[in-house]
Amino acid sequence: MDLLITLSDFTGLVDVSSNINAERRVNTHIKNAQKFDLGLMLGEALLYEFIKYIKSYNDEIASNPAHTATPTEQKYLDLLNGKIYKLNGNDVAFEGVKPALVYYSHARILVNQNIHTTATNIAKKLNQYSETAEEKEIIRLKTDAESVAWGYMNDVKTFLNANKSLYPLWLKSCHCESKIKRSGARITAVYNG
DSSP, X not given: OOOSOOGGGGTTTSOXXXXXXXXXXXXXXXXXXXIIIIHHHHOHHHHHHHHHHHHHHHHHHHHOTTOOOOHHHHHHHHHHHOEEEEXXXXXXXXXXSHHHHHHHHHHHHHHHTTEEEOSSSEEEOOOTTXXXXXXXXXXXXXXXXXXXXXXXXXXXXXXXXXXXXXXXXXXXXXXXXXXXXXXXXXXXXXXXX
């Protein structure tokens, strides 16, 4: 599966060590977040088409930097990177799928960051200058990252619902709200008194 984001997309959204090996440590988590988190929301057919046209655009740009996106490529670039669109007559700034995918990937990285499979066992990486975070701290960070991703995915859903004629594979009837697990604090009332 081709990846929609790379380690460089994490910059400005989440902190990831510059020493991390993208091929070994990050891309697997991006792939899983793409397949299981994004795929759950978009549906398999839309996810497949999305990846296909982003790959097509990236391949064209690599061979011909002057390439202009086709209308189909552009609609998927808009879904990936965001755009300004109209919602109920008002301009809305949509940030795209990238931030959600970064946060879902980051949540997966957090729980696996210092665990390594070796020839003889599963090892936890330590050094004399560091202290391992407690599991409850890691779970809190993971939950926070998933909560932020969930918020971005709600924006994706709103964008797709507002532009469903452009994205006929969007499964509005997929009942995604029951599949996306919300985590973190929920504000039920605000008192101004």
